[in-house]
Amino acid sequence: MNRCQRCKVDIIDDTVKCPLCHGVLVHDENSVQHQPLYPTISQKGQALQWLFKITIFASIIAEAVCILVNYLTTWQVKWSFVTGIGLAYACFTILYSVKRNKSHQRKMVMQLIIGLFVIFVIDLALGYKGWSVAYAIPSAIMSMDIGFGVLMIVNRKNWQIYIMPQIWMVIASAACLILAWMEMDVLPLFALIAIVVSVIALAVSIVFGDRRAGNELYRRFHI
Amino acid sequence: MQQKRVNHKNGRLIWNRLDNTANLFPVIATKNMTNVYRISVTLTDDIEPEKLQTAVEQVLEYFDVFQFCLKKGIFWYYFETNKRPLPHIEEENLYPCTYIERYENNEYLFRVSYYGKRINLEVFHALTDGNGALAFLKEITYMYLRMTHEELADNVQDTLNKETSLDYEDSYLNNYKRKAARTYKTEKAVVIKGTKLSGDQFGVMHGYIPVAEIKKVAKSYDVTINQYLLAVYTWAIYVQYLKKMAGKKPITISVPVNLRPYFDSTTLKNFFVIVSSVFHPYKDDCTFEEILAVVKESLEKQTTKENLEKLFSYNVSNEKTFMLRVVPLAIKKLAIKFVYLQSAHANTSTVTNLGLIKVEEAYKKYIKQFHVVISMSEGQNIKGTVISYDETMVFTFSSYLENTSIQREFFRKLSEDGINVSIETNGVYYE
Numbered sequence: 001m002n003r004c005q006r007c008k009v010d011i012i013d014d015t016v017k018c019p020l021c022h023g024v025l026v027h028d029e030n031s032v033q034h035q036p037l038y039p040t041i042s043q044k045g046q047a048l049q050w051l052f053k054i055t056i057f058a059s060i061i062a063e064a065v066c067i068l069v070n071y072l073t074t075w076q077v078k079w080s081f082v083t084g085i086g087l088a089y090a091c092f093t094i095l096y097s098v099k100r101n102k103s104h105q106r107k108m109v110m111q112l113i114i115g116l117f118v119i120f121v122i123d124l125a126l127g128y129k130g131w132s133v134a135y136a137i138p139s140a141i142m143s144m145d146i147g148f149g150v151l152m153i154v155n156r157k158n159w160q161i162y163i164m165p166q167i168w169m170v171i172a173s174a175a176c177l178i179l180a181w182m183e184m185d186v187l188p189l190f191a192l193i194a195i196v197v198s199v200i201a202l203a204v205s206i207v208f209g210d211r212r213a214g215n216e217l218y219r220r221f222h223i
Numbered sequence: 224m225q226q227k228r229v230n231h232k233n234g235r236l237i238w239n240r241l242d243n244t245a246n247l248f249p250v251i252a253t254k255n256m257t258n259v260y261r262i263s264v265t266l267t268d269d270i271e272p273e274k275l276q277t278a279v280e281q282v283l284e285y286f287d288v289f290q291f292c293l294k295k296g297i298f299w300y301y302f303e304t305n306k307r308p309l310p311h312i313e314e315e316n317l318y319p320c321t322y323i324e325r326y327e328n329n330e331y332l333f334r335v336s337y338y339g340k341r342i343n344l345e346v347f348h349a350l351t352d353g354n355g356a357l358a359f360l361k362e363i364t365y366m367y368l369r370m371t372h373e374e375l376a377d378n379v380q381d382t383l384n385k386e387t388s389l390d391y392e393d394s395y396l397n398n399y400k401r402k403a404a405r406t407y408k409t410e411k412a413v414v415i416k417g418t419k420l421s422g423d424q425f426g427v428m429h430g431y432i433p434v435a436e437i438k439k440v441a442k443s444y445d446v447t448i449n450q451y452l453l454a455v456y457t458w459a460i461y462v463q464y465l466k467k468m469a470g471k472k473p474i475t476i477s478v479p480v481n482l483r484p485y486f487d488s489t490t491l492k493n494f495f496v497i498v499s500s501v502f503h504p505y506k507d508d509c510t511f512e513e514i515l516a517v518v519k520e521s522l523e524k525q526t527t528k529e530n531l532e533k534l535f536s537y538n539v540s541n542e543k544t545f546m547l548r549v550v551p552l553a554i555k556k557l558a559i560k561f562v563y564l565q566s567a568h569a570n571t572s573t574v575t576n577l578g579l580i581k582v583e584e585a586y587k588k589y590i591k592q593f594h595v596v597i598s599m600s601e602g603q604n605i606k607g608t609v610i611s612y613d614e615t616m617v618f619t620f621s622s623y624l625e626n627t628s629i630q631r632e633f634f635r636k637l638s639e640d641g642i643n644v645s646i647e648t649n650g651v652y653y654e
Contacts (some may be wrong), residue, residue: 001645007631008638012431012647019428019652020631023323037265038649039315041337100324158306219238219303223381223548 001031012037048098055094059087081125091117105165112144118170133180138194141173147202152205160216163205169198237287238294239302241349243395243538244493248349249293249300254423255623257322257598258348262356262577262610264343264364265592270337271371276312279335279369283309285383285511286359288351288491292330298552300349305330314338318425319621319649320598323347335363340591348493353577353595354481355491358387361582365544368589378585388489395494398486400532412475412501412571414602415464417624420651427596427649428627430618430634434579434611436642446519449576449609452618453478453500453522454515456574456607458639459632461504461514461601469506476500477573478522482535485528496534498525499570511590511636567601576609587613596621605629627652 001099002011004018004027011018011025014034018025063084066117070080092114097107117136123132173195180188206213241249252258283289291302306455307329315338323334323345333356344360351359362383383389412473420426441451453476460474461467479495488494500518524530541547550558555557580593594617595608605622634644 005634009634010643010645011652012645013653015653017645017646017653020627020634035339037339037341037429037647040650041318041424051532087494100327103326198601215238219294219301221298221299222240222296223298223545 001034002027041122051098052095055091057089063087078125082122085125087116089114105161108144108147109168112126112140113172116140116176117221130180130183133176133183134188135190135193137176138173138180138188139193140191141169141176142197145169149201160205160209160212163202163209163213163216164200164220166202166205170195170202175197237290237304239291240393241300241302242393242492242494243347243535243542244352244495246300247544247559247563248347251601252322252347252349252565254322256600257320258600259320259323259345259598260348260353260356261319261343261345261596262353262360263343263593263594263596264360264590265341265594266364266368267340267589268371269340270342272312272314272337274370275335275337275342275363275367278363278370279312280309282359282362282366282383285362285389286491287389288355289331289333289359291332291350293325293332293347293349296552298548298550298555300552303530307331310334312336315341315343318423319343319427319596320345320425322425331347333359341594350583351491352479352481352493352495353481353575354495355493357577357580358491362387364590365583365586368586372589375585379583384583387593388491390489391491392488394482394486394488394490395535395539398482398488398532399536399543401536401540411472411568413460413464413470413472414568415460415571415604415624415629417604417626419604419623420607420625424623424654425649426620426622426624426627426651428620428622428630428652429594429647429648430620430637430639431645432616432618432642434614434616437616437637438646440637440640440642444515446515448521448616449478450519452576452607452609453517453574454511454518455633455636456572456629457500457502457518458511458514458636459629460571461502463628463632465504467508468504470504473501474504475502477570477571479573479575480526480531481578482531485531496531496577498522498531498534546559564601567603570603572603572606573597573600574607574609579611582612592617595619599623625652637651 002015003009003023004011004023004025006023007018007020009020012034013019014036016025017023039100063080066080066083070078078127093111096102099107102110119132119136119140123129123136145166148162152162155161173191177188177191177195180191206217209216248258287304290304292305294301294303310329311496312335313334317336321472323332328334332350336345337345342360342364344356344363347357365379365384369379369381437448437451441448444451446454456476457474465474477497477499479497481612482494482496483489487492500521502514502517502521550653575595575597577595582590590612592615593610595610595614596619597606599606599621604624605620608619608621610617620633622630634646637644
């Protein structure tokens, strides 16, 4: 073992300097080679950080080019806003999908929420005709309902975890129906179908899910 | 093991509320404040990974708490039996107390790794405290040793230790008696700042101290070993960080106290409160003896059963209030984070002492040492742990800071008092 004469302590590490005062150690000739207690750790996550930076930087450059071209050509139709929203959505998708601390249900729901928002903003940017809440968003919700149904069948052992996303779909479709109804004179058929599909999907899970569904809801809503 | 029971892999699903302290950890945990701690055991021989994997899997079947994964409800987080398989146990390739990525770890809230002769158990604090983790690690070690040393079969039964408890009651709720006044502090304390180690580096420094020598020194000062160590730590901060100058902010060291002996509990879940050793640097050039007297008095006043009960009763009474319970989790999280940040800067550092570890006589000759490492938290860039086994105590500093002057002063003071100290690090201070 080596000794630091200044700190008056023995240093077990295989080193020439004291970790406390950085003074040179007095080497004990009789000491045996020490096996390090800890491994050397390599720095991780640098590649991912670079991927994030490059993605965001490239998106900003691409959007700047789009705005410039749009301004110099057809500024009456502001299509560069649509490309901007599309690029922002692509960035979100890339960055969020590689997050390691989010479950796949959460990733799917977040992807949908942001996706719906993007559709709504595109509709707004193109002069708001109401097609987003009347057709696009209800279609996306129904696709998610079908997606969760498929996942329940595939992940049979743990199917009850998809009940909460189904509840969120009911809430999203209800919001969509109200929005569409406010904008249109007649009852929006697509939005109505979406809420019916979402409610039926949830009802099927609860009724046929029996105790497992009940327990899942009890756990999620316990006070 | 003969007495196998129905386990989660056969479909048994348990769910459980988080205990009072555990509610905090999922809210405040980040990559830098991981709220993960590590307890390691060093054996006499190199670890055989396959046997370790089998040992962990077999022991896990008996410990419901360690089978839990964390789920988010509308009003509270909760635990649920994890049906996924245990991840493959790997050789250590991360710094101690690295954030446990839930979905990379099959949602388990603990991680087992090995390096050389050492087995590491790293646990997210929401699951249990050091005592719960130690019980689990001891059983893993016993099981592993029975698998690797056939001669043990003649001396010990192939089953869990009779002293191990598998109980996971919420001892906070069971021992809470009445509504108490607010106890957490908000007075700002000295915060130790400095240049941080590069990247995600995490500094670990173990000081090996002969128990007999430190006992003798503490006795000569007429204090307990814990009081002595806390006073030396406070002294090191006062000398190296405050340069022996008076100041308005106190040096406040948090000391977690295990409540099990006070309330006759054997729970595997969290059951501790935090008391504080507070020293106000009221003048220049205080002596070590003056600091020691303040630290001793500060700790003695707080470690009574009545005071400890008061400390957790305020939080439990809040948890029991219906109007607070029905607040959605998203809002609760904001409130918890706010209260935590308000009180976080009230502490300079933390020192946790797991005490003297006793192992069954038959296994003793195969076990060399225990170590504990804790992660950093808001405003605390250096922390300490104490654990003793056989005749050696290990005081471990964990830190994000490059500078080791506080550690130097701490160990030099021990040495000045006639204690032989040996130092071992994880190597980051030489890079």
